[in-house]
Amino acid sequence: MAADYELVVESCLLAGRLMMESGAETYRTEDTMDRMAVSQELTQSQSFVTPTGIIFSGNKSLPTRLVRINARTTDLGKIALVNNISRKLAFGDITIEEAYNELKQVENNHETFPFWIKVAAAAIASGAFLLLFGGRIMEVPTAFIAGGVGYAIADRLEVRTRVKFFAEFLAAMLVTIIATLSVAYGFGMEIDKIIIGSVMPLVPGLLITNAVRDLMAGHFVSGLSKGAEASLTAFAIGAGVALILSL
Amino acid sequence: MIYVTQGILSFIAATAFGVIFNAPKKSLFYCGMVGMIGWIVYMNVNQLYQDQVAASFAGAFTVAFISHIMSKKFKMPMIIFSVSGIIPLVPGGSAYNAMRNIVEKDYVTAVEFGTQALLISGSIAMGLVFAEIITQLWVKAIVKLKTKP
Structure with a gap:
């Protein structure tokens, strides 16, 4: 099955950005992105995560992408949700489209304590x-x-x-x-x-x-x-x- | 008696920090438990040896070790449980005393407290890393035992 690689890269970047914005450890963010990529047949992905930006490369033919991280807070609930989505994706419980939609959901309407x-x-x-x-x-x-x-x-x-x-x-x-x-x-x-x-x-x-x-x-x-x-x-x-x- | 009051107080403090950091609702109770156990270990070692650096190491190690077990059990990242447990161990008092002595132009005392704060944060980080390495080795050993009958 040839997955939609651009969507995969997009999802990895979104997941990485959400995690870094919520205060996750850098190594965990890189690990999560790589796992998501590998589960979608991008076995040679490279990620470089810093607190202010993420560089992610899928494979030789795909363009390397960069996202900027502007705000950093602490939101453990968001980290848990993103982690859960990447886990489900890695086990094949959901497809990459579903994962992307769920990540978008987390980004847009995530509930915090009042x-x-x-x-x-x-x-x-x-x-x-x-x-x-x-x-x-x-x-x-x-x-x-x-x-x-x-x-x-x-x-x-x-x-x-x-x-x-x-x-x-x-x-x-x-x-x-x-x-x-x-x-x-x-x-x-x-x-x-x-x-x-x-x-x-x-x-x-x-x-x-x-x-x-x-x-x-x-x-x-x-x-x-x-x-x-x-x-x-x-x-x-x-x-x-x-x-x-x-x- | 002192264990009960200190235990309850540290439980409350760690749970409150879980709320501030927006931890998932079902993990809040366990955040409090991790914080409580870490603080009691810290308190005991501190009383035994009168050494805050060693006590912080022991407390951080305990917090990280229990957090790893919890994260395996609940399938959540370990950071959710460890953060609120680490907060009571952070050398707020030493850092504050260092700052206060700088203001009062007593630089020698300030450096003393500042060094202590640095050492304590270093030992907290060491405790976290040690616990992680030990759990990793442990998991690897279990996997090996299971695959090689």
Whole structure:
């Protein structure tokens, strides 16, 4: 059966782009694309994935294609869905046309948790982290509010301004202001623990681990660029906190 | 008693991070479990040896190992389970202290905390990779046993 190779390449690129936009590891993205290609008789495919773009070549006669990746967030649900589709395709449960349509579905109408639930989760996580790091029960409301507000501001500003570092910087400043005020008015004792707990939802934990993971797997371009992104984000948070503390 | 409270708290924190990262709904409970077990291992090793680097390695190794088992069981990528489990181990405290000491112009202490943060993130990554290699070898051994009776 001679499959429609152009559609195969298109599907591989779409799957790779969706995965990288959702924060998957580079080696897993390359692996998924290659598996999809091999299952459709493109056994000599080559993929080169970086956090900002994907180069994919099907075989000698097909043109090599490039897609740009502009936005990167963390969306584990999307990774699971794409993984599931590629798995079904590799086992021959669905054809390449069905796979492409399903991938398009994932791209266009994928459900995420509502914004307020995410903010509530960030607030609860901040409170839990405060206690894990040895804070007092009386400080929990402060961390709850500071963590929720910080996450909400960072998320909204990132959507508005498209500059992640500015959003994280402002959010960290706000968290520190709330923590300082609460300590000044006697709602908290240790400002350090409140701040550490409340900035946890902003910390680029996934990026840091993925960066080192990619470096160890030999993906130096991805590892270094993800590492740079993570350090810049961490620096933005640190600068925001430091600015308020030094006033 | 401390295990119960710490366990519940880390479960809540890891599940909340699963929600923030938009993990699939049916995996949320297991994200929390992975986070809880990882944190308890981290806490125990930290209490025994008073060494955050070793404790982070042990915690990350546990998280990654359980995540691999879960990913095989649920046929989902391992990253879904490991991310929210790793978050509590991230050296937020050391990085924060480093930053704070820079602001206070105490650079020697800042470098000390900064180095610690670097070492901890390195050990987390090592833990992840070690667990992955061990599971890979394990899977290969099982496949060999099955094909060669």
